[in-house]
Amino acid sequence: MAMLKRVIDSDLFWSFRQSPVAMISAFVALLLMLSAVFAPLIAPHNPFDPASLNLMNGFSKPMEPNQFTQDVFLFGTDDQGRDVFSTILHGMRISLFVGFAAVLFAMVIGVVAGLVAGYVGGRTDAFIMRIADIQLTFPSILVAMLIFGIAKGFTPVDMRDQVAIWVLIISIGLSDWVQFARVVRGAALVEKKKEYVEAAALVGRKPTAIIFLHILPNVLSPVLVIATISLALAIIAEATLSFLGIGAPPTEPSLGTLIRIGQGYLFSGEWWILFFPAVTLLLLALSVNLLGDWLRDALNPKLDD
Amino acid sequence: ETFRWAGKTDPQTMDPHAVNSAPVLGFLNNVYEGLVRRNKNMAIEPALATSWEPIGEGKGWRFNLRKGVKFHDGSDFDAQDVLFSYQRASAEESDTRSWFAPVSDVKVVDDYTIDIMTKAPNPIFPDSIANWMIMDSGWAETNNAARPDKEKGNFATLNANGTGAFKLTDRQAGLSTTLKPFEKWWDKAEHNITEATFTPISNPATAVAALLSGEVDMINPVPIQDAARIDGKGGTKVIRGIEARVIMLGFGHDHAELKYTSDAGKKNPFQDASVREAVAKAINVDAIRVTIMRGSAEAASQLVSPAMRGYSEANAARTAYDPEGAKKLLADAGYADGFSFGLKCPNNRYLNDEAVCQAVTGMLAQIGIKAELDAMPVQNYWPELRGDNYDMYLLGWSPGTLDHEHPVRFLVTTPNKEKKLGSWNFGGFSNARVDELLPMIQSEIDDKKRQAMIDEVVSIYQSEHAYVPLYVQPLVWGIRDNVTLTQRPDNFFILRWARVN
Amino acid sequence: MISYILKRAMQSVVVLFAVGLVAFGMFRFVGDPIDNLLGQERTEADVERLRELLGLNDPFVVQYWNFLSGAFQGDMGVSYRQGRPALEIILERLPATLELAMVSAALAMVMGILLGIYTAINRKGFITTTILTTSLIGVSLPTFLIGILLIYVFAVEFGILPSFGRGEVVDLGWWKTGLLTWSGIKALILPAITLGLYQMTLIMRLVRSEMSEILKQDYIRFARARGLTEKTINFRHAVKNTLIPVITVAGLQIGSIIAFSIITETVFQWPGVGLLFIDSVQFVDIPVMASYLMMISVMFVGINFIVDMLYLAIDPRLRDGKED
Amino acid sequence: MTLLDIKNMRVEFPGRHGVFTSVDDVSLSVAEGEILGLVGESGAGKSTVGNAVMGLLQSPGKMVQGEVLLHGERIDQLSKADYRCIRGKRVAMIFQDPMTSLNPIETIEHQLMETILTHLDISREDARKRAVDLLDQVGIPDPAVRIKQYPHQFSGGMRQRVVIALALCVEPELIIADEPTTALDVTIQAQILQLIKDLCRDRNLGVILVTHDMGVIAETADRVAVMYRGRLIEVGDTEQIMSDPKEPYTRSLIAAVPPSNRKIDRFPKVAIEESDGNALQNFDLQSHWLGQGDAFDTSQVNLLEVSDLHKRFVVQKAFFKRNRKYLDAINGISFNVKAGETFGLVGESGSGKSTVARVITGIHSASGGAMRFAGQDLIGKEGARRQDDLRRDIQMVFQDPYSSLNGRMKVSSIVAEPIIVNKLASSKEERNEVVMDLLELVGLGKDAARKYPHEFSGGQRQRISIARALATRPRFLICDEPTSALDVSIQAQILNLLKDLQDELKLTLLFISHDLPVIRQMCDRIGVMRHGDLVEVAETEALFEQPQHSYSQTLINQMPKFAK
């Protein structure tokens, strides 16, 4: 209760209430997330249960009875006869989890590495940045294959599915952290020369505290830009990696995989297989980015316009 | 007329003996020629040999060579080139070596006659060498390419000197390959092409766009779902056919235990023929055909399509779709509550392979057995199969010899390293009678007797449900309206039959 | 300066070794090249022979060592797929990618910075909101989709731009350029846009966010008090102060455009190294992948070095180090 | 003819906690050739008036009422582009905070030249010449070399002079000089003021001179306006205001000016009739948190011993050592600070005072020499290498308060930080209490706690910085121009507090200032610096009465006289 009151009292919440864009975005993002969480309750079908699928329902048009079975689907069906609407809801669970977790993972590693490299400098900096160089060399596909290969050696067969999702998160995260690290390092190099950092050191702040309490807030805006923009990318990357056989099985398509499947029907007239998932992803990305924009401004006390 | 066409993969080499793969052989058929060639109906017809006949009661075959044939560089074709090409194509470095496994000796009789002796009577030998291409011995030797070199490459990897209707004028590996008609070709040209360029376009959607926008005259393949659109739009059309490739499900016959899912470690139900039959009954091939394949495919009852030699008319009936029957079979076999297992599937090897596997998963789920689908790109797929990491898998087979003996040899006979048998029989299906019949089929000259033996093999593998054949893969090419060409079931595009109007 | 460069060069050598080691550790998991090299009628013996020949049976450290010792003599191995020296193939493909990368990077930088400045100065308003939202579409949809849609509109429907390839190229001897022919330039447009869209949005948003902050600084207010033109203030004072994160990201992005423009190159069948790379992965062409990764790591080391140097050029405060 | 007319100006800063009226109903005018002194309480709205005239109020600030007329033409409603034509060319402003007014990544030369070239149609060569010339006029030594440097390589006073030079670039009609000489020593200050006076006389330009320094007002201004709490309370001739102020606030302000000719025990307090939150409350140090720290051990005679200290900056890097260019900011100085005393450091702007402070606190490393604090060696203990208690003992008030405050932290967190780090409060509640109390001690009031640094006036920021330094309960406090932006009344309050602390806790002070009257009141002994050398160290009275070194003599003589 006290927490809630603190939140409502905070400047952040106040500036949130001032911004209609932020409120709408938050509403959309929340709606999407909740519908993902409660997908089993909301979705009219369970697309992940192969036994419930009827292949003859395949390629049903939205809101039109299927030519063989006469079933009607809100957003139509895909090639397997899966209800697109239900699949979006179910698929979002994987996509959102992997997307957010991967970005978070990349962000945490990247920001910490970047701050340490930038603030400490010298050998530490060289060491971290050369690791970054090595990481940059490897595209996420290869990283994923490596991690997947190693993970496979360690996990019992019936655990593969649970492990797969972490493999996805780690591989996507690993190929993204460098971007954060280098940007943060660049900013930290500039910030650490400023007098307020010297002042903080003077009152006795330890380097870790200076890094996280003083420098971090001042380098956060580019981090937020990259993080919010990478979300959609991570969701798409998940689909790519799943295609390589690394992530979720094809019988449980994520939002990204659904888009990938839909791309195959771009010329053939079954537009709905691509359209609805793509719009969902777009809405998600838009709301998260606009929310990010707001947050960035709100965290900057000077930008109160 | 200039002609531009696009395919999914670039032929990786211009050396006709280095790699035994469809993209390479298909392409080089336009540049090189063999002793025999296939006509528009896949039948054998004379090429560099004008005629051939068996000699010495199954000891071998005599080929009478065509006179006055010139290679693209102007040198003459004679028996020495055939002998050289034999040595080259059967060398250890050659990927085409297996074609010559039945051959015991090759003798030059005179400049234009050559005898190929076989270890045992071999009725289909001329058929099996339709893709054996003849190279000029002098050219190969002067250019240090007397043997194919797959590892390091040599002159013949990037250059070609055949006797075919077209000569290679420009080769940019992976980007484009240009052919021009060979004026001194021995045969009468049917085409009206003055220059032809092949470009690999790996992304199917791009290829479709290129066709629609008129940047290429022909694409192969067309994604099945886009066929309707290409047909519908003025200026382009689709030609369809049935490919030689049969898509089937395979089982881990020799696995004692299930390998995947929570049931891992339990007894492998697929060792029971009635469970395999249940699988066959559970699959609604028609539904797959109508939706995923858009009506283009044809249901398959055996491991070859009806167009192939040795197709068993006697066993043309496919196990009917009967989920109730399947459930009953399962119950009788003691699996009334079903079980779960791992299904491996490639996702970029066959047309809509992953979608088919998903459909299969759904259909199997309806009879109560739960497949956990694991789909992956083909480069990871084969090692998985070789490593026995599956309970059930998807496989497509296209007989290189266009003969039923081919899949029997590779897929049905008991694997045997020494005899080089059953090398793609991953599940280790084994039947003594089949093993016994194969050599007999191979050496039987009388077509009737041979067919009878094949029929027996088919009835064995059908009743055992060694594999569950699903359908014959469709062949869908897209062309511009003003192009005429011939589509052959082996999916080879033969440029000399193409005309641009 | 020179000692700094030497130090970096030393570090790069270590990086290269590490890259090679990781790479060869990875190759075990990318699939088996044998299946692509041998046809379906191959025998077990063939497989075994070829494995032995290619050294695939060796532990990866040995494979790595063999590669290294070859590389030391300038031999990066021969492509399994094409039977030609891997390095030769890469160098042959590089111009196409470099041209595409440079054009799209230039596009992304110019547009990104300009739009970033515009939206930073005019923080609210219809145009800003429109730019900010529509640009997001470019990063929310898969590159593949954007590429295909562009092809569909401009190649299929309007028929004004080619749908694939690089157009006509002019051979300058050491460099094949598509920039000198009309068809080459036309072929470049769609891939460059597809590739640059993401970078443009990223750079735009970075510039905007950094610049909004800078514009609130006192020295900007003082610059106004001095009567400087808005142009000078925005383009000189403000932009230059936002540059550090922007060039960092730009460097990384240029690097990854060159290295991994896989999807764009595949969609447009652009004959560059990205396409080569994905082909190699599919073909498990280990020598090409290995040499390729080596080249990429050299490139990234180089780019990041340049970026670090640019930091010093931009911000004098970073110049005075510890030495005194 | 009136040059500038401000009519009924009202400036508001809307915020989450309501609208803050910073300037309320202010009307002012400046005639051509006239210098109008603007004085008043810190935070009264002086800078805001200047900013409003320039049309450069910090958002969300807005001039909600009133008019600004230049030569009878209204300018406050001009379009952006038209306003730009006025700024710099017709009206120039010297910002109060010189440290943050310069673009950190451009050379001084660049910034001067672009300003000149924007307004004057002359060649680049001439512009460069003019730029060097301007630097010379504001007393920057070696201008041709210095002009190539970046702002961070300049001392506080030098940057202030650069800002002045920038304002003088094109000889405007009106100059708004917001505390232009706060960081300058008396000689340079005199030189700058003379320069402004000359300009007024020769070019007939008008000046609004915002300052807290009554001596400066007395010597320079023609008329004086007094602001208090956003309102203009009194305007009149300098003579009249100085000798016969009408308003009680003005009276108390003038009464509070510390005498320069004798030493008194405490600074005179300001007694304002209206009592309110910001006014000083009497407090008992004994029972106060600040007083609860252990009194320091003063058995040692010398708390700080500095001998032959050197600090050299590399101003131009090169691979070969011989090509490098150095600047010796401290050139071998030695002095001791006795426990419990106040040691003053005065001297030319740019002579190395701040550098000495930074070397002692370990922000910069020394290039040579020895330093001992309470017997412990300080050399080699920079930054994180310094032990916690040692670091806590030595604290500093930065010369530039604004850049030493983290702009993303609220004032409450800034002041609380040292308490948290050094665990000086037992509970969160106690901590908050102490923070509030400290803020009140420096005259900021509780509301300040939830604001960010940019929402304050220059003097207010300086007080935040002081509050933070006090929050460590230091043993040795270095004050680098701690009161340069404070009006005399607040200055008195703060300096008295320091003195109290010294008396009760034996706090030792190193006091850097250019303000000689303040120095005289505060210090026991004084060191005079020039060009990196310590030219003289003497007892305070001895120095003021009989300066030995010639530079000391000049300094004492130049002290602005404000006779009461």
Ligand SMILES: Nc1ncnc2c1ncn2[C@@H]1O[C@H](COP(=O)(O)OP(=O)(O)OP(=O)(O)O)[C@@H](O)[C@H]1O
């Ligand atoms: N950006 C801002 N947001 C909110 N309040 C502000 C802002 N800028 C100034 N103020 C408030 O306006 C009042 C007047 O500030 P101003 O800077 O004009 O004071 P000043 O008279 O120049 O004081 P000083 O002598 O200390 O510089 C102060 O109380 C300050 O807190």
Ligand SMILES: Nc1ncnc2c1ncn2[C@@H]1O[C@H](COP(=O)(O)OP(=O)(O)OP(=O)(O)O)[C@@H](O)[C@H]1O
């Ligand atoms: N980081 C630096 N790099 C180069 N030179 C510097 C640096 N910091 C200070 N200096 C130079 O050192 C000299 C002394 O500067 P310092 O700041 O100590 O002067 P100061 O006595 O405090 O002057 P002021 O009263 O103007 O603040 C100046 O000439 C200044 O330009």
Ligand SMILES: [Mg+2]
């Ligand atoms: Mg002020």
Ligand SMILES: [Mg+2]
């Ligand atoms: Mg100073």
Ligand code: NI
């Ligand atoms: Ni002063």
